[in-house]
Amino acid sequence: MLNSGDRAPDFTLDSTAGTFRLSEHLNDGARGVIVYFYPKANTPGCTTEACDFRDNLNSLRSAGYAVVGVSPDSLTSLEKFREKQGLNFVLASDPDHAVASEWGAWGEKQNWGKTVTGMRRSTVVVNPDGTVAAAFYNVKATGHVARLRRDLGIDE
Numbered sequence: 001m002l003n004s005g006d007r008a009p010d011f012t013l014d015s016t017a018g019t020f021r022l023s024e025h026l027n028d029g030a031r032g033v034i035v036y037f038y039p040k041a042n043t044p045g046c047t048t049e050a051c052d053f054r055d056n057l058n059s060l061r062s063a064g065y066a067v068v069g070v071s072p073d074s075l076t077s078l079e080k081f082r083e084k085q086g087l088n089f090v091l092a093s094d095p096d097h098a099v100a101s102e103w104g105a106w107g108e109k110q111n112w113g114k115t116v117t118g119m120r121r122s123t124v125v126v127n128p129d130g131t132v133a134a135a136f137y138n139v140k141a142t143g144h145v146a147r148l149r150r151d152l153g154i155d156e
Contacts, residue, residue, distance in 0.1 A: 001104030002135045008035075008126040011099045013092040014075050016082050020068060020092050023130065031064030032127045034148070037105035038141075039119040041073045041081035041091075045141035049121070052145035054087050063154045065125070070094050070105075072119060104137060123148060 002008065012021040025033055036053065038046045053060075053067055060067060067089040071078070078091040092099075097119075100106035105122040108115055121141060125133040125148075134151060136144075149155050 001137055002124055002132045004132055006132045008130055008132050009102045013094055015090050015092040016078050017090045026128045028066035029064045033066045034125050035068050036123040037070050037100050041077050049141040050087055056145050057088050068092055
């Protein structure tokens with residue numbers, strides 16, 4: 001898992017906006033990029049979280065942040081998810097979990113009382129210089145964006 005101050009591993013993934021390379025987008029927001037990992041498009045929790053980011057994107061952008069969502073879904077599934085939910089930010093496809101693994105978002109987790117291997121719902125805020133400003137792992141879909149806004153000082 002990544003911690004504040006660590007160098008965020010660069011990555012290049014296919015996305016709903018073409019090829020997405022993190023290092024090329026670090027200056028899209030004056031304060032950096034929010035990279036969030038979610039298990040599966042069009043499931044209840046992931047839809048709740050994505051719509052929260054959608055509904056808060058203008059204030060996140062105003063505060064200086066860009067947003068990218070990463071999941072193991074195919075690019076076709078991500079396009080459908082983006083269109084169906086009216087998502088206004090980039091979704092990137094990590095089908096082999098390479099990026100999620102490197103970022104600490106893929107591994108063992110508890111699901112309905114059982115230990116399984118999969119995507120840990122996680123969010124990492126990356127500064128424009130490529131260092132981690134904050135990292136949150138095993139977050140809940142509901143209320144996560146509100147907590148993130150508080151932790152980033154957006155609601156002050």
